Amino acid sequence: MDRTLLIQELEKKLGQEKVISDKVDLMYYSYDSSFHARLNRFMPDVVVTPRSTEEVSEVMKLAYTHNIPVTPRGAGTGETCGSVAIQGGIVMDLSPWDTIEEVDVANMQVFVRPGVIHAKLNQRLAENGMFFPPDPGSSLMCTIGGMVANNASGLRAVKYGCTEQYILGLEVVLPNGEIIITGGMQSRAVKSVSGLNLTKLFVGSEGILGVITQIRLRVWPKPKGRGIVMAVYPSLDDAPASVLEVYKAGILPSGIEILDQSAIQAVNMYRAEINLPNAEAILLFEVDGNPASVEWEGLKIKEIASQRATQVEWATDPKRMADLWEGRSVVATAAARVRPDGSRVFAGEDISVPLSKVAETLREIRALGKKHHIKVVNYGHIGDGNVHTAPVIDPEQPQEVEAAQRLVDDIHRLAVRLGGTTTGEHGVGAVRAMYAELEHGAAVKIMRSIKQTLDPKGIMNPGKVFGPEEE
Amino acid sequence: MFKDTPVVREQIKKCVRCGKCRSVCPIFQVYQTENYSPSGQVFLVQMLRDGELEVSEKVAAKASDCLMCESCSSTCPSGIPVPELVAAARAYIGEQRPSAGKDLIFGKLWTNPRLLRKAVAAAGLADSLGFRNIARALGMTSILPGDLPQAEKILGKIPRASARTRIKTVSPAKGTRKTRVAYFLGCGTDLLQPKVALATVEVLNHLGCEVVVSPNLKCCGVPHLANGQKKIAEELVQHNVNILHKLGVDAVISDCASCTSTLKGHLYKDWLKVKVFDLSVFIVEVLGIPSEIRALPHPLTVTYHDPCHLVKAQKIKDQPRQLLKSIPGVELKEMAGADTCCGGSGTFGLTHYEVSMKILEAKINNIRQTEAQAVATCCPSCITQLSYGLRESGLNYPVLHPIQLLHQGLYKR
Numbered sequence: 001m002d003r004t005l006l007i008q009e010l011e012k013k014l015g016q017e018k019v020i021s022d023k024v025d026l027m028y029y030s031y032d033s034s035f036h037a038r039l040n041r042f043m044p045d046v047v048v049t050p051r052s053t054e055e056v057s058e059v060m061k062l063a064y065t066h067n068i069p070v071t072p073r074g075a076g077t078g079e080t081c082g083s084v085a086i087q088g089g090i091v092m093d094l095s096p097w098d099t100i101e102e103v104d105v106a107n108m109q110v111f112v113r114p115g116v117i118h119a120k121l122n123q124r125l126a127e128n129g130m131f132f133p134p135d136p137g138s139s140l141m142c143t144i145g146g147m148v149a150n151n152a153s154g155l156r157a158v159k160y161g162c163t164e165q166y167i168l169g170l171e172v173v174l175p176n177g178e179i180i181i182t183g184g185m186q187s188r189a190v191k192s193v194s195g196l197n198l199t200k201l202f203v204g205s206e207g208i209l210g211v212i213t214q215i216r217l218r219v220w221p222k223p224k225g226r227g228i229v230m231a232v233y234p235s236l237d238d239a240p241a242s243v244l245e246v247y248k249a250g251i252l253p254s255g256i257e258i259l260d261q262s263a264i265q266a267v268n269m270y271r272a273e274i275n276l277p278n279a280e281a282i283l284l285f286e287v288d289g290n291p292a293s294v295e296w297e298g299l300k301i302k303e304i305a306s307q308r309a310t311q312v313e314w315a316t317d318p319k320r321m322a323d324l325w326e327g328r329s330v331v332a333t334a335a336a337r338v339r340p341d342g343s344r345v346f347a348g349e350d351i352s353v354p355l356s357k358v359a360e361t362l363r364e365i366r367a368l369g370k371k372h373h374i375k376v377v378n379y380g381h382i383g384d385g386n387v388h389t390a391p392v393i394d395p396e397q398p399q400e401v402e403a404a405q406r407l408v409d410d411i412h413r414l415a416v417r418l419g420g421t422t423t424g425e426h427g428v429g430a431v432r433a434m435y436a437e438l439e440h441g442a443a444v445k446i447m448r449s450i451k452q453t454l455d456p457k458g459i460m461n462p463g464k465v466f467g468p469e470e471e
Numbered sequence: 472m473f474k475d476t477p478v479v480r481e482q483i484k485k486c487v488r489c490g491k492c493r494s495v496c497p498i499f500q501v502y503q504t505e506n507y508s509p510s511g512q513v514f515l516v517q518m519l520r521d522g523e524l525e526v527s528e529k530v531a532a533k534a535s536d537c538l539m540c541e542s543c544s545s546t547c548p549s550g551i552p553v554p555e556l557v558a559a560a561r562a563y564i565g566e567q568r569p570s571a572g573k574d575l576i577f578g579k580l581w582t583n584p585r586l587l588r589k590a591v592a593a594a595g596l597a598d599s600l601g602f603r604n605i606a607r608a609l610g611m612t613s614i615l616p617g618d619l620p621q622a623e624k625i626l627g628k629i630p631r632a633s634a635r636t637r638i639k640t641v642s643p644a645k646g647t648r649k650t651r652v653a654y655f656l657g658c659g660t661d662l663l664q665p666k667v668a669l670a671t672v673e674v675l676n677h678l679g680c681e682v683v684v685s686p687n688l689k690c691c692g693v694p695h696l697a698n699g700q701k702k703i704a705e706e707l708v709q710h711n712v713n714i715l716h717k718l719g720v721d722a723v724i725s726d727c728a729s730c731t732s733t734l735k736g737h738l739y740k741d742w743l744k745v746k747v748f749d750l751s752v753f754i755v756e757v758l759g760i761p762s763e764i765r766a767l768p769h770p771l772t773v774t775y776h777d778p779c780h781l782v783k784a785q786k787i788k789d790q791p792r793q794l795l796k797s798i799p800g801v802e803l804k805e806m807a808g809a810d811t812c813c814g815g816s817g818t819f820g821l822t823h824y825e826v827s828m829k830i831l832e833a834k835i836n837n838i839r840q841t842e843a844q845a846v847a848t849c850c851p852s853c854i855t856q857l858s859y860g861l862r863e864s865g866l867n868y869p870v871l872h873p874i875q876l877l878h879q880g881l882y883k884r
Contacts, residue, residue, distance in 0.1 A: 332489065
């Protein structure tokens with residue numbers, strides 16, 4: 001279909017104000033946070049911002065009829081090119097559709113549209129003493145729709161798991177425009193084993209199976225108590241050992257985060273008053289629950305960590321806790337501060353390895369950095385083996401870009417070799433699709449046939465999650 | 472050269488598009504699409520720098536979609552000075568697409584305090600259509616969009632006499648002279664809020680300051696920078712620095728958040744050798760809050776609005792509040808989102824009326840909920856914008872600079 005005609009049709013269906021077609025305006029939709037999108041320009045033909053299920057359906061029907069690729073997008077904070085139209089076509093920006101439809105306090109659930117910002121949802125839930133536990137570092141900007149599509153998790157997955165555990169049902173618009181509800185048409189049940197679990201099929205599907213238009217989320221009572229133990233380690237190896245010792249003592253913190261020496265430096269450069277001690281590694285153990293058990297667990301962790309750490313702080317002051325947590329949350333971006341002319345690139349940033357291999361992984365990454373002459377900042381959710389690696393390079397120097405690409409490939413292969421995965425929570429998108437066979441073997445065939453069934457024309461977010469079948 | 476500007480060369484690559492800026496940008500909050508985000512502005516500058524985009528009317532319009540409020544830069548994990556990048560892009564666009572109207576306003580009028588004062592005074596004297604006629608005559612319509620008739624309402628009633636015409640060049644300290652300071656009388660305060668300036672000088676005198684208001688000082692340059700007239704801004708910097716250095720003062724004081732943030736910012740930092748203070752900081756931390764403040768005749772509930780150029784650009788949050796709390800009879804009641812932008816931002820309200828009003832609406836709602844009797848803030852542009860918002864909403868609150876309340880506490884019975 002001719003682009004001008006497509007725009008006219010979309011404007012007829014949605015109204016001009018929901019169609020972005022100026023070439024300059026489209027440019028802003030050519031990227032997400034990924035390194036891949038910094039190196040390439042992926043211009044969509046048109047962007048739409050629907051605000052109802054019917055509007056989404058209308059767009060899908062048009063796209064289906066004319067074989068036009070559609071790429072759903074939330075805040076565009078992803079790191080995998082997942083929300084970028086690498087084959088052109090329509091980008092469907094769902095972030096302005098940010099209505100919290102209903103907070104069902106009695107049934108401990110909430111109905112939201114895909115554009116709702118994570119932090120705003122939790123702000124609203126807090127008014128009713130509830131919370132949605134997964135806590136991505138990007139809480140202030142990421143959308144719930146994006147979290148569902150990528151099965152995001154973040155800083156509290158140790159205890160509270162990933163987004164998928166909280167999704168009771170979804171409304172999805174299929175590639176042909178048909179609207180379905182997963183998890184039961186009338187259901188407000190908090191558990192159900194009725195039928196094949198289509199909800200879980202769509203959670204983490206990265207927009208390749210359909211467009212998520214409504215989300216029914218299970219929410220939890222907000223714990224009354226919270227505290228953070230900060231432990232400072234003279235050797236990087238001691239930090240993962242401390243984590244295992246805390247688990248062995250029968251304690252499950254809500255989060256266990258690691259910052260290596262460079263990450264510590266970056267946090268202090270971002271905001272000096274956070275004032276982290278200089279060391280090879282710092283662990284942040286977050287505990288939550290009723291105040292008495294928080295106190296007991298916090299002090300117990302402090303005692304265990306003290307066996308290896310040179311300095312341990314038990315923080316319950318809200319200001320100190322907010323500072324420590326903010327330090328950890330911003331390091332993803334602030335990592336670049338360790339090199340004045342450098343930039344942190346999001347690539348190879350999300351491997352997850354067995355808990356028993358974390359120390360080895362950190363050592364190997366350090367060696368790989370040296371091999372490729374790249375400064376690497378490490379941080380992440382050590383409690384579940386999810387290591388975030390931040391290569392800091394000058395992205396405007398071609399040699400450094402090439403070296404970073406080789407480093408990233410090495411890191412991905414290292415994760416698989418150690419019995420882990422190329423991505424713990426950020427997703428595959430376009431940038432890790434080439435590892436699908438390496439990680440999943442024959443199972444990729446089944447994935448392709450599911451995709452074929454739901455999206456026979458291959459218009460939903462093409463080029464993501466797995467590559468085309470080899471001839 | 473645009474491409475060789477340090478900020479353009481060094482800062483663009485630091486943007487990883489994490490989107491944190493989306494969560495604080497007032498313009499993004501209104502439109503909610505990436506083409507109105509600060510990360511988008513950084514990308515626009517990159518595209519211009521790399522020649523992937525040519526200057527056009529559309530590109531100029533996109534670069535103008537920024538309040539330069541520093542909400543993004545003050546929260547950016549990479550520390551990118553987005554407004555400085557946007558200013559560089561606007562300067563580049565200005566060079567590529569010269570505008571006779573802009574040259575007239577920013578080159579001829581806004582560099583000549585006497586002429587600017589005359590023009591504004593004429594507008595004040597004219598009937599309700601006066602501003603529009605004068606704006607047209609000056610070619611201002613060529614930089615302002617079609618909503619000029621609405622935009623002029625923001626300015627409200629323009630005072631007939633500027634502050635400068637009512638303030639002596641040197642006002643002696645009352646009692647023993649503690650210090651000699653230059654009062655940097657900003658254009659907004661001078662022309663639109665002259666009462667603030669009179670209160671500032673009198674209170675500073677009261678607190679032992681000899682106050683110098685040089686008739687030769689010109690605009691700080693921020694309107695020029697914001698409107699793509701970087702060269703003129705730089706000329707103003709040199710002019711002002713020369714004068715300030717000759718005044719023999721211990722400090723430069725201003726009651727205008729934008730002036731102090733400009734005087735402390737990248738434009739002046741390599742040149743200006745005299746320390747610059749925001750008025751409230753100077754009173755609270757250097758001179759000390761006077762002990763002889765008398766109670767206001769009637770108790771007054773006041774809510775305080777943080778100007779972006781004070782709270783974000785200079786991290787000044789507590790001192791204006793301390794000043795207000797020091798006045799017996801003033802009860803300070805915090806509004807929700809006190810530090811969010813009011814949408815005024817100098818000429819932005821005039822050039823981007825519609826979005827400016829949407830930003831203002833949220834602010835006015837927050838003010839309304841405090842049930843305060845007055846609003847205080849430290850920026851003439853914010854005072855003008857908030858006054859308009861309150862007038863339009865049928866709320867009869869005065870919008871004052873804290874110095875006016877302190878002045879009342881010192882002088883009024």
